[in-house]
Amino acid sequence: MTRDWFEKLTYFVPPALRADAVVAGGYAVDPQLATDIDVFILQPQWSFKGIPMKWDKERTIEGDIDLILKYLDDNDFSYEPNEHEPYGHQRQLVATIEGAYEGKALQIISTSFPTAQALVDSFDLSVHMMAKRPSESSHGRVMRVTFGKKWTSLRDPMRVTRWDTPRETLARAEKLSKRYGLRVHDLDLMQLENAAIAAEVRAAGRKAA
Numbered sequence: 001m002t003r004d005w006f007e008k009l010t011y012f013v014p015p016a017l018r019a020d021a022v023v024a025g026g027y028a029v030d031p032q033l034a035t036d037i038d039v040f041i042l043q044p045q046w047s048f049k050g051i052p053m054k055w056d057k058e059r060t061i062e063g064d065i066d067l068i069l070k071y072l073d074d075n076d077f078s079y080e081p082n083e084h085e086p087y088g089h090q091r092q093l094v095a096t097i098e099g100a101y102e103g104k105a106l107q108i109i110s111t112s113f114p115t116a117q118a119l120v121d122s123f124d125l126s127v128h129m130m131a132k133r134p135s136e137s138s139h140g141r142v143m144r145v146t147f148g149k150k151w152t153s154l155r156d157p158m159r160v161t162r163w164d165t166p167r168e169t170l171a172r173a174e175k176l177s178k179r180y181g182l183r184v185h186d187l188d189l190m191q192l193e194n195a196a197i198a199a200e201v202r203a204a205g206r207k208a209a
Helices: 003-009 015-020 061-074 116-121 166-180 186-208
Strands: 021-024 036-041 080-086 091-101 104-111 130-134 143-147
Touching: 003 091, 003 130, 015 021, 015 061, 021 116, 036 091, 061 091, 061 104, 116 130, 116 143, 166 186
Parallel strands: 036 104
Antiparallel strands: 021 036, 021 130, 080 091, 091 104, 130 143
């Protein structure tokens, strides 16, 4: 994976935001098995990497969404807008471009995370806690890889690293178990299944009320 590869993936990202883009999750872990490509837009302290700000306020998820959608529209790119669809903790899915690269859909996701480390540490399953972007020190010849603090490899049982959305995490864990031939750590799986059942009961109680 080189800068050329990364530039193809970020072709649909506004130039002013490309320096803050990272590829994380399934495609970073295994491009062949990934079903889609997630490109996350970070919000570092030095917004736009030296490019003069055109807004009087600090960057926000909403501001980045407006910039991304305007860029896609101005260039007549075909995409499915998802600007009101949450995509996990501090993330919002902006747009999906079908068949953008190697026949896979590319998802552009706006975040409020300042670093790739903060982003991957927020993921709910250990096996996907990985992000890639070109290394500045090597002029893009190699990729810089960021691992989450609780990352586990494809040789180890998958661990649950967030518990706030147990039903969604359980569904994702089942999908990734089939994709990679991995099992979820036994204790984590038991706790996750119990948490998902409890969440279902609470949701049913709210509907009944």
